[in-house]
Amino acid sequence: MKLATRVWGTGPRTAVLVHGIMTDSRTWNRVAPAVADRGYLVVAVDLRGHGASGHGAPYTPAVLAADLLETLPSAPDLAIGHSLGSAALLLALPRLRCARAIHCDPAWVRRPRDLGALRATKHATWRELRAEHPLWHDEDITTEHRALTTWDPDSVNALAHLPGLPADAPCVPSLLLLADPSERIPPALAATLRRRGWHTRTVDGAGHTVHRDDPIGFLGGLSGWL
Template sequence: MRTWGSGDRVALLVHGMLGAASQYHEVGPALAARGYRAVAVDLPGHGDAPRDPGATMDLFVDAVVSVVDTPPALAIGHSLGAIVLSHALPRLRPGRAVYVDVPFAGPSTGPRVSAAELRERFTASRAARTVERLATRPDWSAEDCRVEAEAAARFDVDTAVALERSYVGHAVERPAVPSLVVRADPSRYVSPERARELEEMGFWVRSVPGAGHSVWYGHLDEFMGVLDEWLGAG
Protein backbone atom coordinates (compact mmCIF):
# COMPACT_ATOMS: atom_id res chain seq x y z
CA MET A 1 0.00 0.00 0.00
CA ARG A 2 1.14 3.56 -0.74
CA THR A 3 -0.21 6.80 0.72
CA TRP A 4 0.24 10.44 -0.31
CA GLY A 5 -1.18 13.44 1.53
CA SER A 6 -3.24 13.52 4.70
CA GLY A 7 -6.73 14.25 5.99
CA ASP A 8 -10.15 12.67 5.81
CA ARG A 9 -10.86 13.30 2.10
CA VAL A 10 -9.72 9.96 0.71
CA ALA A 11 -8.98 9.01 -2.89
CA LEU A 12 -8.66 5.23 -3.25
CA LEU A 13 -6.48 3.96 -6.12
CA VAL A 14 -6.66 0.42 -7.52
CA HIS A 15 -4.04 -0.82 -10.03
CA GLY A 16 -4.34 -3.21 -12.95
CA MET A 17 -3.11 -6.73 -13.69
CA LEU A 18 0.68 -7.16 -13.27
CA GLY A 19 0.78 -3.75 -11.59
CA ALA A 20 1.06 -2.52 -8.02
CA ALA A 21 0.22 0.48 -5.89
CA SER A 22 3.44 2.06 -7.16
CA GLN A 23 1.91 2.64 -10.60
CA TYR A 24 0.24 5.68 -9.04
CA HIS A 25 3.61 7.27 -8.21
CA GLU A 26 2.59 10.46 -10.07
CA VAL A 27 -1.19 10.39 -9.69
CA GLY A 28 -1.01 10.00 -5.89
CA PRO A 29 1.03 13.18 -5.32
CA ALA A 30 -1.14 15.06 -7.85
CA LEU A 31 -4.25 14.12 -5.88
CA ALA A 32 -2.54 15.02 -2.60
CA ALA A 33 -1.84 18.48 -4.06
CA ARG A 34 -5.60 18.76 -4.65
CA GLY A 35 -6.39 18.08 -1.00
CA TYR A 36 -6.89 14.31 -0.98
CA ARG A 37 -5.26 11.60 1.09
CA ALA A 38 -4.51 9.23 -1.76
CA VAL A 39 -4.35 5.55 -0.78
CA ALA A 40 -3.17 2.99 -3.35
CA VAL A 41 -3.80 -0.68 -2.59
CA ASP A 42 -1.81 -3.75 -3.66
CA LEU A 43 -4.22 -6.40 -4.96
CA PRO A 44 -3.67 -10.08 -4.00
CA GLY A 45 -0.61 -11.54 -5.71
CA HIS A 46 0.68 -8.06 -6.56
CA GLY A 47 3.21 -5.78 -4.88
CA ASP A 48 3.41 -6.39 -1.13
CA ALA A 49 0.09 -8.28 -0.93
CA PRO A 50 -0.01 -12.00 -0.09
CA ARG A 51 -0.33 -14.58 -2.84
CA ASP A 52 -3.40 -16.82 -2.98
CA PRO A 53 -3.69 -19.71 -5.48
CA GLY A 54 -7.39 -19.92 -4.58
CA ALA A 55 -8.11 -16.26 -5.34
CA THR A 56 -11.60 -15.08 -6.32
CA MET A 57 -13.12 -11.70 -7.10
CA ASP A 58 -14.48 -11.61 -3.55
CA LEU A 59 -10.91 -11.85 -2.22
CA PHE A 60 -9.83 -8.96 -4.45
CA VAL A 61 -12.80 -6.88 -3.29
CA ASP A 62 -11.95 -7.64 0.35
CA ALA A 63 -8.40 -6.40 -0.25
CA VAL A 64 -9.69 -3.10 -1.64
CA VAL A 65 -12.29 -2.50 1.06
CA SER A 66 -9.84 -3.33 3.87
CA VAL A 67 -7.55 -0.34 3.24
CA VAL A 68 -10.14 2.37 3.99
CA ASP A 69 -12.24 2.85 7.12
CA THR A 70 -14.58 5.46 5.65
CA PRO A 71 -16.27 5.83 2.27
CA PRO A 72 -13.72 7.46 -0.05
CA ALA A 73 -14.61 10.73 -1.74
CA LEU A 74 -13.07 9.38 -4.93
CA ALA A 75 -12.12 5.90 -6.15
CA ILE A 76 -10.02 5.24 -9.26
CA GLY A 77 -9.49 1.82 -10.82
CA HIS A 78 -7.31 0.95 -13.81
CA SER A 79 -8.10 -2.02 -16.08
CA LEU A 80 -8.50 -5.04 -13.75
CA GLY A 81 -8.60 -2.57 -10.87
CA ALA A 82 -11.60 -0.88 -12.49
CA ILE A 83 -13.45 -4.20 -12.59
CA VAL A 84 -12.59 -4.91 -8.96
CA LEU A 85 -13.74 -1.39 -8.04
CA SER A 86 -17.07 -1.91 -9.80
CA HIS A 87 -17.67 -5.02 -7.66
CA ALA A 88 -16.58 -3.22 -4.48
CA LEU A 89 -18.93 -0.23 -4.93
CA PRO A 90 -21.75 -1.48 -2.67
CA ARG A 91 -19.31 -1.88 0.23
CA LEU A 92 -17.04 1.08 -0.52
CA ARG A 93 -19.82 3.62 -1.21
CA PRO A 94 -17.44 6.18 -2.80
CA GLY A 95 -18.65 9.65 -3.63
CA ARG A 96 -17.39 9.29 -7.20
CA ALA A 97 -15.78 6.54 -9.28
CA VAL A 98 -13.26 6.68 -12.14
CA TYR A 99 -12.62 3.70 -14.42
CA VAL A 100 -9.49 3.85 -16.60
CA ASP A 101 -9.39 2.15 -20.03
CA VAL A 102 -11.82 -0.67 -19.29
CA PRO A 103 -14.72 -1.66 -21.59
CA PHE A 104 -17.03 -3.37 -19.06
CA ALA A 105 -17.81 -5.92 -21.75
CA GLY A 106 -20.09 -8.12 -19.63
CA PRO A 107 -20.00 -11.88 -18.97
CA SER A 108 -17.84 -14.03 -21.21
CA THR A 109 -19.72 -16.36 -23.55
CA GLY A 110 -16.71 -18.02 -25.23
CA PRO A 111 -14.94 -21.25 -24.29
CA ARG A 112 -13.16 -21.20 -20.97
CA VAL A 113 -9.39 -20.77 -21.17
CA SER A 114 -7.45 -23.56 -19.47
CA ALA A 115 -5.30 -22.94 -16.43
CA ALA A 116 -2.23 -24.06 -18.38
CA GLU A 117 -2.87 -21.54 -21.16
CA LEU A 118 -3.51 -18.74 -18.67
CA ARG A 119 -0.33 -19.62 -16.81
CA GLU A 120 1.64 -19.51 -20.06
CA ARG A 121 0.17 -16.12 -21.00
CA PHE A 122 0.81 -14.52 -17.62
CA THR A 123 4.32 -15.96 -17.41
CA ALA A 124 5.16 -14.54 -20.83
CA SER A 125 3.67 -11.16 -19.97
CA ARG A 126 5.66 -11.01 -16.75
CA ALA A 127 8.90 -11.93 -18.53
CA ALA A 128 8.34 -9.24 -21.16
CA ARG A 129 7.98 -6.42 -18.65
CA THR A 130 11.63 -5.59 -18.13
CA VAL A 131 13.04 -2.08 -17.85
CA GLU A 132 14.79 -2.50 -21.19
CA ARG A 133 11.64 -3.52 -23.05
CA LEU A 134 9.39 -1.02 -21.31
CA ALA A 135 11.84 1.77 -22.15
CA THR A 136 10.83 1.45 -25.81
CA ARG A 137 7.31 2.70 -25.01
CA PRO A 138 6.67 6.26 -26.16
CA ASP A 139 6.40 8.87 -23.41
CA TRP A 140 7.18 6.53 -20.48
CA SER A 141 9.66 7.98 -18.01
CA ALA A 142 12.51 6.00 -16.49
CA GLU A 143 10.53 5.83 -13.23
CA ASP A 144 7.44 4.52 -15.03
CA CYS A 145 9.57 1.74 -16.50
CA ARG A 146 11.22 0.97 -13.17
CA VAL A 147 8.01 0.67 -11.13
CA GLU A 148 6.26 -1.41 -13.79
CA ALA A 149 9.20 -3.79 -14.16
CA GLU A 150 9.45 -4.15 -10.39
CA ALA A 151 5.71 -4.81 -10.11
CA ALA A 152 5.89 -7.48 -12.83
CA ALA A 153 8.79 -9.21 -11.08
CA ARG A 154 6.67 -9.49 -7.91
CA PHE A 155 3.49 -10.56 -9.73
CA ASP A 156 2.22 -14.03 -8.78
CA VAL A 157 1.00 -16.00 -11.77
CA ASP A 158 -0.97 -18.58 -9.78
CA THR A 159 -3.06 -15.90 -8.03
CA ALA A 160 -3.95 -14.34 -11.37
CA VAL A 161 -4.80 -17.72 -12.91
CA ALA A 162 -7.12 -18.53 -10.02
CA LEU A 163 -8.90 -15.19 -10.38
CA GLU A 164 -9.32 -15.57 -14.14
CA ARG A 165 -10.58 -19.15 -13.81
CA SER A 166 -13.13 -18.24 -11.13
CA TYR A 167 -14.48 -15.05 -12.72
CA VAL A 168 -16.87 -14.97 -15.68
CA GLY A 169 -17.65 -11.25 -15.74
CA HIS A 170 -20.78 -9.29 -14.97
CA ALA A 171 -23.16 -7.04 -16.84
CA VAL A 172 -22.64 -3.32 -16.33
CA GLU A 173 -25.71 -1.31 -15.46
CA ARG A 174 -26.23 2.42 -15.07
CA PRO A 175 -23.65 3.77 -12.59
CA ALA A 176 -24.77 3.91 -8.98
CA VAL A 177 -22.53 6.93 -8.27
CA PRO A 178 -21.22 9.68 -10.57
CA SER A 179 -18.79 7.78 -12.78
CA LEU A 180 -16.12 8.67 -15.33
CA VAL A 181 -14.47 6.39 -17.87
CA VAL A 182 -11.08 7.65 -19.09
CA ARG A 183 -9.87 5.88 -22.22
CA ALA A 184 -6.68 5.97 -24.20
CA ASP A 185 -7.09 7.34 -27.73
CA PRO A 186 -6.81 5.13 -29.63
CA SER A 187 -7.70 2.39 -27.15
CA ARG A 188 -7.32 -1.36 -27.56
CA TYR A 189 -10.04 -1.86 -24.96
CA VAL A 190 -12.67 0.89 -25.25
CA SER A 191 -13.67 1.42 -28.87
CA PRO A 192 -15.46 4.62 -29.94
CA GLU A 193 -18.63 2.56 -30.28
CA ARG A 194 -18.28 1.16 -26.76
CA ALA A 195 -17.56 4.66 -25.46
CA ARG A 196 -20.89 5.84 -26.90
CA GLU A 197 -22.68 2.88 -25.31
CA LEU A 198 -21.18 3.70 -21.91
CA GLU A 199 -22.24 7.32 -22.29
CA GLU A 200 -25.79 6.17 -23.05
CA MET A 201 -25.71 4.18 -19.78
CA GLY A 202 -24.89 7.35 -17.84
CA PHE A 203 -21.09 7.33 -17.66
CA TRP A 204 -19.05 10.37 -18.52
CA VAL A 205 -16.47 9.20 -21.07
CA ARG A 206 -13.37 11.20 -21.93
CA SER A 207 -10.27 10.33 -24.00
CA VAL A 208 -6.59 11.20 -23.69
CA PRO A 209 -5.15 11.41 -27.24
CA GLY A 210 -1.86 9.63 -27.72
CA ALA A 211 -1.96 7.86 -24.35
CA GLY A 212 -1.45 4.13 -23.89
CA HIS A 213 -3.33 1.72 -21.66
CA SER A 214 -1.69 3.16 -18.52
CA VAL A 215 -3.21 6.47 -19.52
CA TRP A 216 -1.33 8.82 -17.19
CA TYR A 217 2.15 7.56 -18.10
CA GLY A 218 3.59 10.41 -20.14
CA HIS A 219 0.21 12.17 -20.05
CA LEU A 220 -0.24 13.08 -16.39
CA ASP A 221 -1.31 16.68 -17.07
CA GLU A 222 -3.91 15.56 -19.60
CA PHE A 223 -5.21 12.81 -17.31
CA MET A 224 -5.48 15.12 -14.32
CA GLY A 225 -7.07 17.76 -16.56
CA VAL A 226 -9.85 15.33 -17.50
CA LEU A 227 -10.32 14.48 -13.84
CA ASP A 228 -10.40 18.16 -12.83
CA GLU A 229 -12.95 18.94 -15.55
CA TRP A 230 -15.25 16.14 -14.41
CA LEU A 231 -14.94 16.96 -10.71
CA GLY A 232 -15.53 20.63 -11.42
CA ALA A 233 -18.68 19.86 -13.40
CA GLY A 234 -20.26 18.59 -10.19
Protein backbone atom coordinates in the same frame (compact mmCIF):
# COMPACT_ATOMS: atom_id res chain seq x y z
CA MET B 1 -7.11 -10.47 2.64
CA LYS B 2 -5.82 -7.26 4.22
CA LEU B 3 -3.78 -5.52 1.55
CA ALA B 4 -0.59 -3.50 1.77
CA THR B 5 -1.13 0.20 1.11
CA ARG B 6 0.85 3.30 0.17
CA VAL B 7 -0.23 6.78 1.29
CA TRP B 8 0.29 10.32 -0.02
CA GLY B 9 -0.93 13.56 1.58
CA THR B 10 -2.90 14.46 4.67
CA GLY B 11 -5.91 16.27 3.24
CA PRO B 12 -9.41 16.27 4.71
CA ARG B 13 -10.83 14.25 1.81
CA THR B 14 -9.93 10.65 0.95
CA ALA B 15 -9.11 9.16 -2.44
CA VAL B 16 -8.44 5.46 -2.97
CA LEU B 17 -6.45 4.11 -5.93
CA VAL B 18 -6.53 0.57 -7.33
CA HIS B 19 -3.87 -0.50 -9.85
CA GLY B 20 -4.09 -2.96 -12.73
CA ILE B 21 -2.45 -6.33 -13.28
CA MET B 22 1.34 -6.96 -13.06
CA THR B 23 2.18 -3.70 -11.27
CA ASP B 24 1.57 -2.35 -7.75
CA SER B 25 0.66 0.86 -5.92
CA ARG B 26 3.81 2.56 -7.20
CA THR B 27 2.16 2.82 -10.62
CA TRP B 28 0.53 6.00 -9.26
CA ASN B 29 3.82 7.67 -8.25
CA ARG B 30 3.64 10.38 -10.91
CA VAL B 31 -0.02 11.36 -10.34
CA ALA B 32 -0.86 10.55 -6.70
CA PRO B 33 1.07 13.55 -5.30
CA ALA B 34 -0.93 15.87 -7.58
CA VAL B 35 -4.19 14.35 -6.30
CA ALA B 36 -2.94 14.79 -2.73
CA ASP B 37 -2.14 18.44 -3.47
CA ARG B 38 -5.82 18.98 -4.21
CA GLY B 39 -6.69 18.25 -0.59
CA TYR B 40 -6.78 14.45 -0.40
CA LEU B 41 -5.37 11.73 1.75
CA VAL B 42 -4.53 9.27 -1.03
CA VAL B 43 -4.53 5.54 -0.20
CA ALA B 44 -3.32 3.11 -2.89
CA VAL B 45 -3.45 -0.66 -2.45
CA ASP B 46 -1.23 -3.48 -3.64
CA LEU B 47 -3.72 -6.02 -4.96
CA ARG B 48 -3.52 -9.66 -3.92
CA GLY B 49 -0.54 -11.22 -5.71
CA HIS B 50 1.11 -7.84 -6.28
CA GLY B 51 3.61 -5.66 -4.46
CA ALA B 52 3.83 -6.15 -0.70
CA SER B 53 0.47 -7.94 -0.41
CA GLY B 54 0.20 -11.68 0.01
CA HIS B 55 -0.32 -14.22 -2.76
CA GLY B 56 -3.18 -16.65 -2.82
CA ALA B 57 -5.75 -18.13 -5.17
CA PRO B 58 -8.43 -17.78 -6.22
CA TYR B 59 -7.72 -14.74 -8.31
CA THR B 60 -11.04 -13.34 -9.46
CA PRO B 61 -12.40 -9.78 -9.58
CA ALA B 62 -14.91 -10.75 -6.86
CA VAL B 63 -12.13 -11.91 -4.52
CA LEU B 64 -10.12 -8.78 -5.29
CA ALA B 65 -13.20 -6.68 -4.53
CA ALA B 66 -13.59 -8.39 -1.16
CA ASP B 67 -9.95 -7.56 -0.40
CA LEU B 68 -10.63 -3.90 -1.21
CA LEU B 69 -13.58 -3.80 1.16
CA GLU B 70 -11.47 -5.36 3.91
CA THR B 71 -8.66 -2.83 3.42
CA LEU B 72 -9.93 0.54 2.23
CA PRO B 73 -11.55 3.24 4.37
CA SER B 74 -15.31 3.24 3.94
CA ALA B 75 -17.12 6.05 2.13
CA PRO B 76 -14.09 7.70 0.47
CA ASP B 77 -14.68 10.88 -1.47
CA LEU B 78 -13.10 9.45 -4.62
CA ALA B 79 -12.15 6.01 -5.94
CA ILE B 80 -9.96 5.47 -9.01
CA GLY B 81 -9.32 2.07 -10.58
CA HIS B 82 -7.24 1.10 -13.61
CA SER B 83 -7.76 -1.95 -15.84
CA LEU B 84 -8.25 -5.06 -13.66
CA GLY B 85 -8.29 -2.77 -10.63
CA SER B 86 -11.33 -1.07 -12.14
CA ALA B 87 -13.10 -4.44 -12.46
CA ALA B 88 -12.49 -5.12 -8.77
CA LEU B 89 -13.57 -1.58 -7.87
CA LEU B 90 -16.76 -1.91 -9.92
CA LEU B 91 -17.81 -4.90 -7.82
CA ALA B 92 -16.81 -3.22 -4.54
CA LEU B 93 -18.56 0.10 -5.16
CA PRO B 94 -22.04 -0.75 -3.83
CA ARG B 95 -20.54 -1.50 -0.40
CA LEU B 96 -17.61 0.91 -0.53
CA ARG B 97 -20.06 3.83 -0.71
CA CYS B 98 -17.67 6.32 -2.30
CA ALA B 99 -18.93 9.68 -3.51
CA ARG B 100 -17.43 9.47 -7.03
CA ALA B 101 -15.65 6.83 -9.07
CA ILE B 102 -13.23 7.05 -11.99
CA HIS B 103 -12.50 4.00 -14.13
CA CYS B 104 -9.32 4.27 -16.20
CA ASP B 105 -9.52 2.18 -19.38
CA PRO B 106 -11.36 -0.51 -17.41
CA ALA B 107 -10.92 -4.25 -18.03
CA TRP B 108 -14.58 -5.18 -17.76
CA VAL B 109 -15.12 -7.15 -20.98
CA ARG B 110 -13.28 -10.38 -21.76
CA ARG B 111 -11.03 -10.32 -24.83
CA PRO B 112 -9.12 -13.10 -26.57
CA ARG B 113 -5.87 -13.17 -24.60
CA ASP B 114 -2.87 -15.46 -24.48
CA LEU B 115 -2.69 -15.84 -20.71
CA GLY B 116 0.52 -17.83 -21.00
CA ALA B 117 2.20 -14.92 -22.76
CA LEU B 118 0.99 -12.57 -20.04
CA ARG B 119 2.45 -14.83 -17.36
CA ALA B 120 5.76 -14.78 -19.24
CA THR B 121 5.92 -11.01 -18.71
CA LYS B 122 7.13 -11.92 -15.22
CA HIS B 123 10.59 -12.36 -16.77
CA ALA B 124 10.62 -9.26 -18.99
CA THR B 125 13.86 -7.28 -19.01
CA TRP B 126 14.12 -3.53 -18.47
CA ARG B 127 14.85 -3.07 -22.16
CA GLU B 128 11.82 -5.13 -23.17
CA LEU B 129 9.59 -3.01 -20.92
CA ARG B 130 11.15 0.15 -22.38
CA ALA B 131 10.32 -1.03 -25.90
CA GLU B 132 6.76 -1.97 -24.91
CA HIS B 133 6.02 1.36 -23.22
CA PRO B 134 7.70 4.10 -25.29
CA LEU B 135 5.76 6.94 -23.61
CA TRP B 136 6.66 6.06 -20.02
CA HIS B 137 9.28 7.90 -18.01
CA ASP B 138 12.41 5.83 -17.33
CA GLU B 139 11.56 5.86 -13.60
CA ASP B 140 8.25 4.16 -14.40
CA ILE B 141 10.05 1.46 -16.38
CA THR B 142 12.36 0.82 -13.42
CA THR B 143 9.43 0.76 -10.99
CA GLU B 144 7.51 -1.67 -13.20
CA HIS B 145 10.56 -3.92 -13.55
CA ARG B 146 10.82 -4.08 -9.77
CA ALA B 147 7.10 -4.73 -9.42
CA LEU B 148 7.43 -7.84 -11.58
CA THR B 149 9.74 -9.42 -8.99
CA THR B 150 6.89 -9.68 -6.44
CA TRP B 151 4.04 -10.21 -8.90
CA ASP B 152 2.30 -13.61 -8.90
CA PRO B 153 1.71 -14.51 -12.58
CA ASP B 154 -1.20 -16.75 -11.59
CA SER B 155 -3.15 -13.52 -11.02
CA VAL B 156 -3.78 -13.36 -14.77
CA ASN B 157 -6.49 -15.97 -14.11
CA ALA B 158 -8.67 -13.05 -12.99
CA LEU B 159 -8.89 -11.95 -16.62
CA ALA B 160 -11.00 -15.04 -17.35
CA HIS B 161 -13.67 -13.87 -14.88
CA LEU B 162 -14.23 -10.22 -15.78
CA PRO B 163 -17.65 -8.80 -14.83
CA GLY B 164 -18.74 -7.68 -18.29
CA LEU B 165 -20.21 -4.38 -19.41
CA PRO B 166 -22.45 -2.85 -16.71
CA ALA B 167 -26.09 -3.23 -17.71
CA ASP B 168 -27.36 -0.41 -15.52
CA ALA B 169 -26.58 3.16 -14.52
CA PRO B 170 -23.64 3.51 -12.14
CA CYS B 171 -24.38 3.31 -8.43
CA VAL B 172 -22.35 6.50 -7.89
CA PRO B 173 -21.42 9.30 -10.33
CA SER B 174 -18.80 7.64 -12.51
CA LEU B 175 -16.33 8.68 -15.19
CA LEU B 176 -14.62 6.41 -17.72
CA LEU B 177 -11.24 7.88 -18.66
CA LEU B 178 -10.23 6.03 -21.80
CA ALA B 179 -7.15 5.42 -23.92
CA ASP B 180 -6.97 6.69 -27.49
CA PRO B 181 -8.11 4.39 -28.93
CA SER B 182 -9.33 2.06 -26.18
CA GLU B 183 -9.25 -1.66 -26.89
CA ARG B 184 -11.12 -2.32 -23.62
CA ILE B 185 -14.02 0.09 -24.18
CA PRO B 186 -14.19 0.85 -27.92
CA PRO B 187 -16.44 3.69 -29.18
CA ALA B 188 -19.58 1.58 -29.60
CA LEU B 189 -19.41 0.31 -26.02
CA ALA B 190 -18.59 3.80 -24.74
CA ALA B 191 -21.72 5.11 -26.48
CA THR B 192 -23.80 2.35 -24.87
CA LEU B 193 -22.46 3.25 -21.45
CA ARG B 194 -23.19 6.95 -21.98
CA ARG B 195 -26.81 6.06 -22.72
CA ARG B 196 -26.84 4.21 -19.38
CA GLY B 197 -25.66 7.25 -17.47
CA TRP B 198 -21.87 6.85 -17.48
CA HIS B 199 -19.62 9.81 -18.30
CA THR B 200 -16.74 9.22 -20.71
CA ARG B 201 -13.59 11.12 -21.66
CA THR B 202 -10.60 10.20 -23.80
CA VAL B 203 -6.98 11.23 -23.26
CA ASP B 204 -5.68 11.92 -26.76
CA GLY B 205 -2.72 9.76 -27.75
CA ALA B 206 -2.60 7.79 -24.50
CA GLY B 207 -2.38 4.02 -24.37
CA HIS B 208 -3.98 1.63 -21.91
CA THR B 209 -1.96 2.85 -18.91
CA VAL B 210 -3.18 6.41 -19.30
CA HIS B 211 -1.67 7.74 -16.07
CA ARG B 212 1.82 6.62 -17.09
CA ASP B 213 1.60 7.39 -20.81
CA ASP B 214 0.40 10.95 -20.18
CA PRO B 215 0.30 12.00 -16.50
CA ILE B 216 -0.64 15.58 -17.40
CA GLY B 217 -3.41 14.42 -19.73
CA PHE B 218 -4.63 12.00 -17.06
CA LEU B 219 -4.91 14.77 -14.47
CA GLY B 220 -6.54 17.05 -17.02
CA GLY B 221 -9.09 14.34 -17.73
CA LEU B 222 -10.07 14.39 -14.07
CA SER B 223 -11.02 18.07 -14.22
CA GLY B 224 -14.28 18.58 -12.34
CA TRP B 225 -14.04 15.15 -10.69
CA LEU B 226 -11.34 15.79 -8.11
